[in-house]
Amino acid sequence: MGATLSAKAQVWSLVARETVPMSTRAQIQQLETEFAEAMTRMYTVGNGLARLRSQLEREEGYGIPDAARPAPVPPPVARPAGSPAAPAAPPLTAPPLTAPSLTAQAPAPQPPAMRQPPAATPAPAAPPQGPWQQPAPAVPWYRREGAVTRVLAIAGAVITMAGVAMFLVLAAQRGWFGPEARVAAGAxxxxxxxxxxxxxxxxxxxERAAAAGAPDTTAATPAGVEGAPAAVGAAPVALVATGVATAYLVVVAMTTGYGWVPTAPGLALAGAVALAGLHLARSWRSELLAVLVVLGAAVLAPVVAQGGGWVVTGYLAIxxxxxxxASGDRTTQVLTLARVLPLTLALLVSSVSGGGTADDVGNLAIAGLALGATLLxxxxxxxxxxxxxxxxxxxxxLSVGLFAATTTFDNPARTLALATASAALLLTATTLGRGPVGPVAGHLVVTTGAAGTVFAVLAVVAGAPTRFITTGLLLLAIVGLAxxxxxxxxxxLALxxxxxxxxxxxxxxxxxxxxxxxxxxxxDMAAALLDSIVxxxxxxxxxxxxxxxxxxGRELRVMVRIAVWVLGxxxxxxxxxxxxTLVGARLGDPTLxxxxxxAVATxxxxxxAAWLLLHGLERSPDADLTLRTxxxxxxxxxAKLxxxxxxxxxxxxxxVAFIAVGLLLLAMGSRYAKAYERSRPAS
Known part of the structure; x- marks a missing residue:
């Protein structure tokens, strides 16, 4: 390397002169050749070091992916300031300067990795491009930022909530500490x-505000600033979720277990506790906090209450x-399902187990209120x-939950409940499908309308006598089509x-x-006659x-018209x-x-058919279809005849049937011929 640096100094000292004698050109070409060989060895060593470093980083599972590294590019050969432009050393990718007297000399060898030098000088230690490159392996989930902390926090919150519930239940069953001490310890x-x-x-x-350079807003608002991005870790979220769920379970125990608080104030107090905790989730913009609070309290509330009943269903509805x-101005689909599923399951379990008239009425009322609020x-x-x-x-x-709540009633109360729910849902669907409220998203309109239609069908099936169920369905279809x-x-129309x-x-x-x-x-010919007319x-x-x-589409209209004719x-x-048959039975001969x-039907x-043939000659868009029909x-x-x-x-x-049909065919032929002549355009 020392010889190379000495050669560089000699080259630039010669180039810096104003004139270069012809006797020194051979020396310059020889120095350029040695300089190119030295640079080739230098970049060979640099690329080897980069390759070894890349392999080491891949083995350890970290580092920059190979595809993201730039290709090794050699730096340009700098020219000292003030040197003349004409005799400057040429680029290493071009052949050296030649003279007529020196044509026999071989050009300097070119480095294989060198191209036209760029303006900037990248780091020469980049890994080489070659077939030995492999994509960087995916980072395991437990190495991702905050993953382990989040798992441990959620597990700790779940276990702590379960422990609190078991403590309250066991303390009540075995008489530990007394009710006051239990409630005080939980609170x-x-x-x-x-x-x-x-x-x-x-x-x-x-810390997040300091990192972003924003002023500290937590002093004025302990919960943070609503609308700010999520900046709270999993550990604080788990602590708060466990505390709020514990407070909620304490209220449930005070109301259902010890009877210290009447039902209405207890539900109001539980609502205040839930809103306080969920307001914190809204302020922190943490869906995880809201999900943990709702699921933790909802799953353990029946355990603490040691049973069901409409009061526990009320706590789940709250x-x-x-x-x-807690959603605020965001879409939180996981939270939506987490808050609805426990109430629906509770209503399903209550419909199977039963709990008396009071519980049945309470569950039905709660299901109706919850469904109405959820629609809003x-x-x-x-x-x-x-x-x-x-x-x-x-x-x-919640529509499924409301239906489950109606199954505990006998008719006509069940029919009345189903009909009321159907009317409310269908009216809501109609309102949401058009202005001034709508139109809203189609999936909500379809879901609401479908639920209302199902309730209407169930009301008919539950309330109508067996022989008139079909009549009720056909009448319901007339209303829906109207x-x-x-x-x-x-x-x-689809419903x-x-x-x-x-x-x-x-x-x-x-x-x-x-x-x-x-x-x-x-x-039953009476029902057959009535249903056919309807x-x-x-x-x-x-x-x-x-x-x-x-x-x-025209195809759909034609298919519907054909189906209407067949059914007609x-x-x-x-x-x-x-x-x-009914008239014959009255006269004593139903067979006649x-x-x-x-025969009259034929x-x-x-x-x-005669009416259709005559109208098929009219000039209308459906004339051809009418004629063929x-x-x-x-x-x-x-064929029937x-x-x-x-x-x-x-x-x-x-x-009589054969004679009547034959005369009708003759009359149809004659009338059709005259009508066809009248309908022909004048020549």
């Missing part, structure tokens, strides 16, 4: 934990409603964030279509019954509601056969009445 523990947690949280906030306050809070949440799907899940879960047509809401489908499935038993005279005579009204409402909707034909035949009804179908209906009528009436009908009724 003191809660105060100490909350104090330590708040103090640690203030320290974390102060946590459910107060938990929304979910509306506010989705107006802020349309992607808050947890808000809709909360409505669905609302869908008035509001022009596709959501309401009404679901109810219509249920009603049609229930009605399908009647066409199968009237297909044979023996089953018809044993069947179904005709439903089909008319379907056509009207579809016409009120905008933007529906079946409903007309069923109604006529049922009416004929059945055959007359079937004639009615043919009359419908008429032809198909005429073919179906003829030969395949069913010929074998099922007998005597004069069958003859």
């Amino acid at each position: 003191l523990l809660a105060a100490v934990l909350i104090g330590l947690g708040v103090r640690s949280g203030r320290a974390d906030l102060r 946590l459910c409603l107060a938990g929304w306050w 809070t979910s509306t506010l949440s989705v107006r802020r964030d349309r992607g808050d799907v947890a808000a809709s899940i909360a409505v669905a879960l 609302v869908a047509g008035i509001t022009r809401s596709r959501v309401n 009404a279509a679901g109810v219509t489908l249920l009603g049609v499935v229930g009605w399908l038993q009647y066409p199968l019954t009237v297909a044979a005279s023996a089953r018809t005579l044993r069947g 179904l005709a009204g439903v089909l008319a409402m379907v056509v009207w509601a579809m016409g009120q909707q905008r933007g529906l 034909l079946a409903a007309s035949a069923t109604a006529l056969a049922a009416a004929g 009445g059945f055959t007359i009804g079937q 004639i009615t179908w043919m009359l419908g 008429g032809l198909l209906l005429a073919a179906v009528s003829v 030969f395949l069913y009436d010929l074998s099922s009908l007998s005597g004069i009724v069958r003859s």
Whole structure:
């Protein structure tokens, strides 16, 4: 290296002169060659050191990823200030200067890793690029910042809460210390934990403010500044959560265990404790704190109370409603599910175990209030964030809880509760789907409307007599279709279509019954006649509601129209056969009445086909579809005449049916020919 530095000095001393004699050019070229060889050896050593360092860092699991390191680039050869530009040493990537007398001399060897030198000089110790590079391994979860602390804090909070609950229960069962000492010990523990947690949280906030260069705001507001980013560690959060949950459990014990506080003041005191702790979570913007408080108190409250009942359900409802306050202006989907699930499970357990009339009424009232409040809070949440799907899940879960609360009642109380809940949910869905309140996120509207529709169906099933359940469903479908047509809401139309489908499935038993005279005579023809007439009204409402909707595809409209025609034909035949059977039974011959009804049904179908054929000649967008439907209906009528009436009908009724259908076909042909001539355009 000393020889290299001496060579550099000689080169620059020669270049700095104003003139260079021709006899020294050979010496300059020789020095340049030696200089290039020395630089090549230097960068070879530097790259080797960088490669060894990269391998060592990968083995130890830390360091900068290889892909993020720049490629080794050699520094440029600096030129002393004041040296002339013409005789300056050329770049190392170019061949050395040559003269005519020196053409036989070989150029200086080029370093393999050297390219055009950049303006800056990166560190030469960068690892080389090559096939031996491997991506840096993922950091284990326990090496991530704060992961171990968070796990230990949560585990400690859970264990401490469980210990407090067991202490309160065992102390009450075995008579330790007396009630006053137990409550005082629990309250003191809660105060100490909350104090330590708040103090640690203030320290974390102060450190974060100092690191960010912001003024210390924790002195004026111990809980921090609302709206600031989360800056509180897991340990203070766990301490405060344990303290708040402990205080909540102490209130539960005072109310349900010892009876020191009446129910209403006890619920109010519990609400104050929950709001205080959750306000701290809101100020710290800590969803973890809110989740620990809600889940810890909700899971252990039934343990401390040593049972269920509507009072414990009330404590869970307070946590459910107060938990929304902790969200603030943020979307906290985990907290939403954590505050709703315990109340829903409690209502499900209460519906199975039962607890008397008072508990049943209390659970039903609490479930209704919680569902109403959740509808309001979910509306506010989705107006802020349309992607808050947890808000809709909360409505669905509490709807399940409300249904479970109604199962402990007998009719008509259960029917009244279901009908009331259905009306409230459907009205809310309609309000949320249009102005001035809506439209809000579609998933909340669909969830609310679907829950209301299910409640309505359940109310019909629970309250209607068995023979009129289908009638009730069809009437409910008419109401739903009317609302869908008035509001022009596709959501309401879809929900009404679901109810219509249920009603049609229930009605399908009647066409199968009237297909044979023996089953018809044993069947309930009064219900069949009534349901068929109501179904005709439903089909008319379907056509009207579809016409009120905008933007529906033509294919869907055609499919619905075809389905309406098929069901209409079946409903007309069923109604006529049922009416004929009932009239025949009054006259003493139900079989004759059945055959007359079937014949009249065939004639009615043919009359419908004639009407369709004539209207198919009109110039309208659906003229072609109407014409084809008429032809198909005429073919179906003829097929029924030969395949069913010929074998099922007998005597004069069958003859009259054939004569009537034949005359109708002749009249249809003549009338259709005249109408077709009139409809032809003039040539």
